[in-house]
Amino acid sequence: MADDKTKPGEPDRSRVSGSEDYEVHDFAEAAGITNDQARELIRQHGPDREKLMAAAARLTDHARA
Template identity: 65%
Template sequence: MADDKSKQDERDRSRVAGDERYEIDYFAKEAGVSIDQARELIEKHGNDRETLMAEAAKLTAERRSA
């Protein structure tokens, strides 16, 4: 059965819900950072997914060069 496109919710996929454990877990895995680092990034930079991914990339680059 195909997806019913008329039954879409109003979630904003461009944001990370920092108060939801599963969202933090998913973001941490997607970005290649620890859960604690993900929480720190959300606290410091807000919940915009694009910004968080850029900042996580900086973190992982720093970790590789060290």
């Protein structure tokens, strides 16, 4: 699960929550993909941000080819 806004402290930046619209949007924007594409990548690869960024890079590289 992603950041719990009721708990103070450092947020977990290594994960992306597919259930939090703002996290999906922020990840999609950073990765250069659509929100729908971001949700699909989260569904396929899980919440690990590093893996998601790699998958998004492959997706955008494939789209350019």
